[in-house]
Amino acid sequence: MFKVLRKKRVAIPVAVFAVLAISGIAYAFWTTTGEGTAKGSTGTSTAMTITQDGTVTAMTPGSAAQPVNYTINNTASTPQYITTVTITKASVTYIGAAGAGTGTTAADHPAGAVAAVCTTGDFAVVQPDPVGLDLPVGPTAFTRSLTTTYQNKLSGTVAMINSASNQDDCKNTTLNLTITAA
Template sequence: MANIAGRKKRIIVTTAVLAAIGGGAAFAYWSATGTGAGQATAAAASVPFTFVSQAATGGPLSPGGPQQTVAFTVTNPGTGVQNLADVAVTVDEAWSVGTTLPCTAADFTVGPVVVTKGSINAGASVNGTVKVTMINSATNQDNCKGVTVPLVFSAS
């Protein structure tokens, strides 16, 4: 029994000594400051908006007659937010039909364009509409009968 009591004393004393040594241990370190450089690369250019137009609705175009409405969608195919400041729609200036009495872009008016302007998130779209009218000119417009008027959409 005395052996057990002496053994317990040694365990308690050893534990106390180890705790005192470990508890009083000091840790040293160096302090330092520094600088560094890094970089990130922005896209080299914005990604052009894309347009998809729908079939025109409304009565058939005729000199001074009804308007047609063309619905369209503008999409931001880029990877970041892009600003849609304006949308312009025109009749393709290079287009004409007929030779003697040509039907040209000058036979039509386009507008107003209605679209929500502002920031468009990556992959998002906004919808818009535009009106197309055939003007009543002082010349024969027979070559404009039955034509499909080519529209050009542009965004800024």
């Protein structure tokens, strides 16, 4: 019986050694290191188009402000962030010719000529709410109505100021506006 015990005593340490040797090899395999390189590129912004919705008509000195509603069309394939929308008074032009339409005075101007006395100073613009949002792909409308505008961001307004001076030169004119999103 002594011989049987001796074989078992040798077999157990040999088995333990074999297990430790295999786990050491596996441990060395899993702790290896290495490095590599990778690249990623970004896209670019895509210009959006802005169009006025509806018209502003029949402004008279001191009349109520009218909304300047507009739609921003995001033509990119992903949403794009807009911080602000700004309405700028560009110019005032005559709708039709006065007199023979051959001169540049208020009494004889051609259609489309810049107004002689009426200026952008005769009009007041209230700027739209700051946007500060990602605009989805496609058209997004901004109005003065909380029920129809995008994310409760209201459009701007325009009104004719009632000044103390004669504003007859503002009759039959067009106030040209520029709407810019940034």
